[in-house]
Amino acid sequence: MTPALTETPAKAPHPLSTNTTAPKSIFPDGIKTSGQHPPLYDQLKPYSSFPREITGPTVWRAEDYINNPERWTHPFSEDEVAEISQAADKFLADGMPLTGISKTNFPLPKFSRFLDSMRAELLNGKGFILFKGFPVIDWGLRKSAVAYMGLGTYLGYFVSQNGRGHVLGHVKDLGEDATQIDKGGESDIVSSHYVWNTLQRENPDVAELLTQPIWYFDRKGETSKGQEGWIRTSVFYLETGDNGRVYAKWDPYYVRSLTRFSDAGLIPALSPAQTRAANILEETCLRHSLHMILEIGDIQFLSNAHVLHARTAYKDFPPPAPRRHLMRLWLSTPEDEGGWELPFHDSNEKKRGGIQVDNTAPVAPEDAE
Template sequence: MQAGQAISTVGSIPGYIKGSCAWQGKDIQESPSWIVHWTPAQIAELETAADHFAKTGIALENITTESFPVATLKPFIADVLHELMQGRGFVMLRGLPIQNWSIEKAATIYMGIGRHMGSLRSSNGKGHLLGHVRDQGAKVEAGARFYQTNKKLDYHTDSADIVGLLCLQKAKEGGESFIASSMALYNEMVKRRPDLIPAMFTPYPTDRRGEVPEGRDPWFEIPIFNWYQGHLSCVYLRHYIEEAQSRFPNAPRLTTEQIEVMDLIDAILQEPGFPLQMAFEPGDIQFLHNHQILHSRNDFFNWPEPERARHLLRLWIAPTTARPLPDYFASRWGSVTPGDRGGIIVPGTKLSVELTV
């Protein structure tokens, strides 16, 4: 059982989640502790490690802890990972001077930090280890994923233990990040509608958005809340759940109770004071623990100059010290082995790093 999750149970299902993981935005909005500023010495060590990596000639997709050496920073990165997985579940690292770096150097430092947390996972069917979150003119209604658009993102989780976002350029207007504790969400749901607890733990068919592993259906089935070996985990993206209902007649139909669960989730997440809002600045890195954090963003509007368009880089990370997951997660995550799970692998996928969209 994690230090951040002291559990009281009702039968085999948790009755209430206590600890630092079950926070509400109104209680920590003004707290400075979730924003961690890099020191000059730490930045210098990161730059030295990036210069070392560049001399090795190794491709970015093959970056390792040995090829990106940060001996002094190792305890700091371990502390960040501990806060993610056993504390509040998120952290903002602020102050990287990316305006002084090339995209290659920024990507190297970002991926190097991530690699010291765990293995890096493909975040799309193309095998990209470094995802580009920017408006590509794509349409969600045409099957695109939200990160390729400028549209508001509903609260959701990603298919990896840890997700990171590095801000290269912020939007002219909008694009603020909102996060919420799915542990606090669960507490509210149990308090308001205990009759819906069984429906929270039943499978919800979810659209894969065309990124279908070999031998799998174009949807996967997983509960929104999952209780396994003393850990409560959340998996949610309502739009893709509803898309599975409309696109795939063979997908199991949602029950009335399951729809009520999603309605209640969405209502609580919109309540003032429940989520935490933050605005990205260039050089910020936001890390989230997907099992206990939901995230979203506002619509955004870009500057007219293409080079000033909102641009974030995404990492999906699998730490070897991650929590155990039930076997059915493998339907989406490929495996449930800590350090070797999560990401999207389809036939023909070759892992790579693309530095331009």
Template sequence: MPSQQLSSEENDGFSAKFPNIELREDANPAQHTPLYPSLARIGYVPDLELHQARLQSSRKRLQASGGVGNLPKEWPQVLQGPLVWSGSDLQTSNEWVYNFSEIDIKEIRSGLEHCKGLKLELSQVKKTSFPLPRLGRILEDLSSKLHNGRGFFILKGLDPKEFTREDNVILYLGISSYIAEQRGRQSHDGSLITHITDAVLSNTPRPERPSLYSNVAQPYHNDITPDILALYCLNSAISGGKNCIASSWTVYNELAATRLDIIRTLAENSWNTAGGFTPLKSHALLYNNSKGRPILNFSRRILTSNDNFPRTRDFSLFEPLTEAQAEALDAVNFTAVKHGLEINLLPGDMCFINNLALLHGRNAFEDSDESKRYFLRLWLRDPERAWDIPEGLRKVHDLVFQPQPDVEDHWDIDPYSAKGHELKSSTNCG
């Protein structure tokens, strides 16, 4: 990134408009010490104008300090492979879509009837109980591409209106078992499935509900910490609500080429992420796993708070975000926006995302009486193809996928069941 001095007039105007951002002459990003002790001005909804102002301030600091320094030791300079992509390159391609044939759908129906005839618990719906002799091989090949290819794909061709609520869950579990058979709990009380909708029938008012259960936009983020994120669209909104995905590897490459100091900030064990499954403990947002595959994993909502998820101001628990952290968080978001791909998921579509390699978000939406956006979410893992989990994420990852003696795993197929009715409790997404 080219250096750029701010004139005295620009400096004065900048300080007047953004008084919480201090322009320091003595800042030295190469040493990577906290530059700003005060609370950073940053919100859940990314502010492009504020981010651009921070970038202007950074140019002056970096010019004064002599540059952006080096990458952390043993981190790759450039990532290569099919996971490095930009949305503009994929918009006209349908290689990431698999359309079910009539033969596939007949096989799915047959597998569903076979599974129902066994009268199993939902946790027992697996490849062995949901036979897909032909389609199963195709799905397993797609799973390989999910882990080692571009990191996502969509299945199309089902009509959820042709199935009951329970049958939709069963066939979703049956199909997804060929992608990744291990399912993760998505809440402290052991819920294994999440209903994503504007939960207007909930007893929690919309302003107090997590964005997951509202109609607001969600900035780019990861879910914490499933390997695979699966979404099954049962219904779409009357307007808006497109899903957005972006390659973390492409984001990494751009930041590594232009702002190495941001890579270092993301990799520091100084991010305080109290909330959801995450312990009250500082850790990094960016990790370099044992096979040299950087993993970006964070929830913006937990880091910045939003209307229904206030971040405590008790600094004895953890410090607020610094200006360097705020800049890094927004740099990730706006780089992802630059290279992102919008996906319009329609009823019957199933989307599978490598959550360790891709970021995702969602546009705001509006429902109508006739068309209400409604998705089912699973957190999945394939032990055979799974990426190595960095040490800093293992504790939380184990809470999702390993047996917990004090937690009773369960399936709420009714979005307004007794367990699902209260929507204030947070999960690690958004």
């Protein structure tokens, strides 16, 4: 099928946006989230350029970890908790806005060495880790939020997660339909590189279709002035430069939620081949996923460059049972700080990606809104 070209094609070379000169009266650290954008279509490489098999530490199976939690979990030590606690208390005492937190005002002189190595493992290794024993009950929401965002600053720059500017997200039961998968749940993760290898063995035609820029993703109505309500892109694409790695972008909910546009003739509807490819991709991910049940005090960090993740449906029980509450960060790592070299115009901006609607200011609510 021929993709619609209703959006203005992005081309390289490109000027950087004004993120680096964002007004501090709106953005406390002077950096604005770049937002959702289509790729640079002239930098997307054809299927023939993709590897037939990916090797290395980014390729892993659930069987490699399911019975070996010591390979992917890190219980916080007493010294680590104490250092994080001291940094959080100091930040709170200084009265700074949470949206302005950084490594400078959240110093972790000892634990930062471990976080540096973990960051490298997230970017270039298996791509995930589960911390255990974060004292959220003792600290309460406010201090826990400060400590969580403080840790995040050592891994990347926090970006806005929605059109309201939330840089600290919350997944919490608010008495709504608990079967909605976008409301939270237990965690399934899978190596997208292992999925790629599996598709190449079992369904190479699907792998090829997923590298074509014929897939539309819903912006969910979170658009700045002049933007389309969707983004046309690929599901798998290569980094720019030589020996580019395979990057994956997939969200079945926001691929299938575009009927209001296709019914109006603004974009093509999913073809039978695309529907089949989407189903096979999801089945392959589910078949090879590692399942995690997050407990109180757990922190899961993962890279969305080469790890696909989903939250399963959940059910909260009435009081006095505890109500599940997850805090969420989206963190960005630009090219010049070790991030993947992506075919997008904002690839080297500090807060690339995320969701930014016009000049909506960042906010970090301490609880669900």
